[in-house]
Amino acid sequence: MESAVLPLLKARLGISTDSRDALLNALIIGIVSDCLNTHGIALEEAKAEHVMFVLDWATWKYQHPEDGTTPRSIQFRLKNLIIQKAGESSADMG
Structure with a gap:
């Protein structure tokens, strides 16, 4: 996810150097991890809505x-x- 979001995030924030990449990647990784570990949502880089959500x-x-x-x-x-995840889970069961 970092490879998809990082350049967009830097462009949005007006950052043209690599000096903040570690911080920005940590934010991205933290969001993806929080979604997975807290909410059970596996964000996918191939889904534009997931990329935009993380961005x-x-x-x-x-x-x-x-904060x-x-x-x-x-x-x-x-x-x-x-809700989408819950809907997918219930569709798999039935």
Whole structure:
């Protein structure tokens, strides 16, 4: 996921050097890991909506290092991913 999101994140933030790559990759990895370990959602680099979700969340996290309340738009998209996962799981059972 880092290879897909990192260049987009740098472009969005106006970063043209590699000096912040370690921090930006840590944000991306943390989001992907949180989705998998906390919510059971395996984000896929091939799905544009997953890339954009990670991009938007990483942008917000970078711009708000003190953390705080995650924006409603990101919360809404995360809940939609959780619902989609639940729908896929129930479809597999039936």
